[in-house]
Amino acid sequence: MAGRPIAPRLGRALLLAVFSALFVLYVAGPVAWLVSSSLQTEAQITAVPPNWLPPELNFGNFDAILNAAERQVTYETRRQGDPATGGFLPSGAANLLPSLWNSLTVGLWVAALNLLLSITAAYAIAVIDFRGRRATLYTVLATRVVPDIALIVPLFLVIRNLGLINTLGALVVTYLAITVPFTIFILISYFEGIPRDLYRAARIDGCGHWRALRHVYLPLSLPALVASLTFAFLTSWNEFVFALVLTQNVAAQTLPIVISGFVMDFTTSFSFVNAAGVIAIIPPVVMAVLFQRYIVSGLTAGAVKG
Amino acid sequence: MATITCERITKRYGGVVAVDALDLTIRHGEFMVLLGPSGCGKTTTLNMIAGLEEISEGRLLFDDKDVTWQPPHKREVAMVFQSYALYPNKTVRENIAFPLQLRRTPREEITRAVTEVAEQLEIGHLLDRRPSQLSGGQRQRVALGRAIVRKPSVFLMDEPLSNLDATLRLSMRSLIKHLHHRLRATFVYVTHDQAEAMTLADRIAVMKGGLVQQLDTPEGIYARPANTFVAAFLGSPQINLVQGEIAPDGSFARGAFRLALPPGAAQPGRAVTLGLRPEDVGTLAPGLARLEARVDLVSPLGSETHLEVVAGDDVKLTLRVPKEWRAQEGQVIAVGVDPARLHLFDATTDARL
Ligand SMILES: Nc1ncnc2c1ncn2[C@@H]1O[C@H](COP(=O)(O)OP(=O)(O)OP(=O)(O)O)[C@@H](O)[C@H]1O
Numbered sequence: 001m002a003g004r005p006i007a008p009r010l011g012r013a014l015l016l017a018v019f020s021a022l023f024v025l026y027v028a029g030p031v032a033w034l035v036s037s038s039l040q041t042e043a044q045i046t047a048v049p050p051n052w053l054p055p056e057l058n059f060g061n062f063d064a065i066l067n068a069a070e071r072q073v074t075y076e077t078r079r080q081g082d083p084a085t086g087g088f089l090p091s092g093a094a095n096l097l098p099s100l101w102n103s104l105t106v107g108l109w110v111a112a113l114n115l116l117l118s119i120t121a122a123y124a125i126a127v128i129d130f131r132g133r134r135a136t137l138y139t140v141l142a143t144r145v146v147p148d149i150a151l152i153v154p155l156f157l158v159i160r161n162l163g164l165i166n167t168l169g170a171l172v173v174t175y176l177a178i179t180v181p182f183t184i185f186i187l188i189s190y191f192e193g194i195p196r197d198l199y200r201a202a203r204i205d206g207c208g209h210w211r212a213l214r215h216v217y218l219p220l221s222l223p224a225l226v227a228s229l230t231f232a233f234l235t236s237w238n239e240f241v242f243a244l245v246l247t248q249n250v251a252a253q254t255l256p257i258v259i260s261g262f263v264m265d266f267t268t269s270f271s272f273v274n275a276a277g278v279i280a281i282i283p284p285v286v287m288a289v290l291f292q293r294y295i296v297s298g299l300t301a302g303a304v305k306g
Numbered sequence: 307m308a309t310i311t312c313e314r315i316t317k318r319y320g321g322v323v324a325v326d327a328l329d330l331t332i333r334h335g336e337f338m339v340l341l342g343p344s345g346c347g348k349t350t351t352l353n354m355i356a357g358l359e360e361i362s363e364g365r366l367l368f369d370d371k372d373v374t375w376q377p378p379h380k381r382e383v384a385m386v387f388q389s390y391a392l393y394p395n396k397t398v399r400e401n402i403a404f405p406l407q408l409r410r411t412p413r414e415e416i417t418r419a420v421t422e423v424a425e426q427l428e429i430g431h432l433l434d435r436r437p438s439q440l441s442g443g444q445r446q447r448v449a450l451g452r453a454i455v456r457k458p459s460v461f462l463m464d465e466p467l468s469n470l471d472a473t474l475r476l477s478m479r480s481l482i483k484h485l486h487h488r489l490r491a492t493f494v495y496v497t498h499d500q501a502e503a504m505t506l507a508d509r510i511a512v513m514k515g516g517l518v519q520q521l522d523t524p525e526g527i528y529a530r531p532a533n534t535f536v537a538a539f540l541g542s543p544q545i546n547l548v549q550g551e552i553a554p555d556g557s558f559a560r561g562a563f564r565l566a567l568p569p570g571a572a573q574p575g576r577a578v579t580l581g582l583r584p585e586d587v588g589t590l591a592p593g594l595a596r597l598e599a600r601v602d603l604v605s606p607l608g609s610e611t612h613l614e615v616v617a618g619d620d621v622k623l624t625l626r627v628p629k630e631w632r633a634q635e636g637q638v639i640a641v642g643v644d645p646a647r648l649h650l651f652d653a654t655t656d657a658r659l
């Protein structure tokens with residue numbers, strides 16, 4: 001290090017800085033624009049040159065979202081909408097908050113049930129030596145080989161015949177079918193990485209399978225559990241196609257469906273849509289911030305000498 | 307309540323037979339050592355006794371109770387693993403207390419038991435650390451503590467000392483021996499270290515290829531090895547094994563090499579393997595057989611001297627002699643061998659004659 005000339009080192013640092021900045025811009029740029037434009041009026045967004053930052057903070061879009069339920073929007077009255085939205089309030093605006101609630105409900109149920117189902121299945125396959133455990137694993141994974149789009153029509157028919165169309169339960173069950181096989185697979189590889197002797201010690205010390213799971217496997221796979229939780233919630237939060245087919249109105253429609261409806265309305269209010277977008281990314285961001293400290297490695301340090 | 311009876315226990319992994327129709331009775335309070343080379347089925351046997359591996363065939367009894375299909379947590383055995391297997395997310399205190407907590411022992415009693423065990427094992431100052439903050443020897447003590455805190459009637463130990471350095475191994479060895487004396491429990495101890503086996507065991511089961519080769523006290527196994535494998539496995543330096551045959555006069559012969567045997571040891575003409583322990587030689591005296599050999603290499607160890615010698619045409623032997631012997635390399639020496647201490651094995655079956 002000491003003998004190296006300064007210039008190449010400086011060049012290296014500069015290069016790193018430039019590419020880091022480019023990367024940050026690429027990842028965070030759209031999000032920044034989303035937030036910035038949600039605080040501007042429609043006129044300000046469409047101005048040339050564009051306003052990168054809001055000329056003044058304008059919460060009109062958010063106000064419109066939060067109070068949408070109190071306004072009647074019809075073909076005649078839509079032009080008297082909030083001036084902040086350029087005079088156009090999408091007819092589905094009132095559905096936004098209920099759909100946010102639907103998305104949250106479905107997401108939390110999927111995250112919780114996904115973990116519950118996957119943990120027990122993964123433990124059985126990874127730890128208990130039963131006949132046909134490999135076959136079980138491959139069967140579970142095979143369900144994910146069929147593309148979702150091919151499943152839509154049969155799934156629709158099944159759900160309709162069960163009388164579950166336009167219910168949150170139908171969405172929860174459908175999303176679980178997507179997330180559970182992946183989660184089982186992730187947890188199996190994590191469980192298999194936990195030293196087998198720890199399982200043996202637990203059994204000897206007096207644990208049955210449930211206690212071995214609770215006292216050894218769960219505490220030591222916290223990062224994988226948190227990752228699974230996040231994965232399931234985000235999958236459910238972002239899902240579009242199944243929700244489009246399986247729901248019909250505000251009773252069960254989720255956020256992506258309602259927001260996409262704004263774009264296909266008579267006219268599109270970009271500032272309003274972007275404000276809705278900001279609301280849509282808040283829960284995942286909060287989740288990521290809360291959970292990132294659990295994603296750590298080295299939990300099994302000191303368990304065994306290998 | 308702790309006699310362990312294995313009745314023709316077999317373990318198969320697919321086509322591999324790891325343990326082959328093992329018959330073994332471990333008496334109450336006994337220190338049984340399973341000794342054998344790597345891969346001979348020691349761990350598998352221990353795991354089957356613990357209930358951690360399913361038994362493919364045969365029956366396992368604790369006293370008179372059939373426990374073949376009983377899960378491990380119902381068997382009331384404690385086990386120490388070669389890898390220690392401490393719970394990394396728990397402190398030392400929690401590790402030791404864990405088996406008691408699972409049994410819903412009252413809290414005051416747990417505290418008392420943990421303190422007592424920590425004192426015995428001299429780990430009292432480590433109770434609030436986590437396993438990752440301990441040295442190997444300390445981890446091993448914690449693993450022992452977790453096993454003894456329950457006061458079980460059966461202890462299973464799978465090479466508990468093999469990860470420790472030589473000095474630590476010695477002190478832990480005597481610690482374990484003291485534990486056995488104090489607890490009066492049945493110990494089943496797996497090792498491939500013959501010195502550990504000899505010093506700890508009441509009886510040793512020498513295993514090879516999933517079969518018990520010999521089951522006897524350490525003295526018995528050393529003095530009367532059942533076959534050449536057992537003879538070679540115990541003793542350091544290794545026993546000298548020489549292939550040859552019985553001469554018409556009843557002595558052992560290989561080329562020009564001759565050694566007198568006890569009268570009637572075997573039929574003349576029979577092909578045999580002779581076993582001579584390096585230490586079973588001494589100064590020539592009446593009643594001893596004469597062994598003449600040329601000294602090839604002298605290795606003084608301080609307390610004793612090892613000689614590598616060549617007898618007859620090509621018979622290489624290692625001899626253990628007192629340090630006072632001043633043998634020179636190249637010199638021809640004559641030593642005395644007590645014929646009664648020689649071992650004879652069949653040349654084809656390797657079994658003791
Ligand atoms: N899970 C398994 N699957 C297949 N074969 C196995 C399995 N476990 C052990 N074996 C085989 O069974 C035999 C006995 O293994 P075991 O672990 O009991 O040996 P060991 O005597 O404890 O050896 P070491 O001293 O190396 O620990 C070996 O040949 C091994 O390859």
Ligand SMILES: [Mg+2]
Pocket residue numbers: 348349350464
């Ligand atoms: Mg082993």
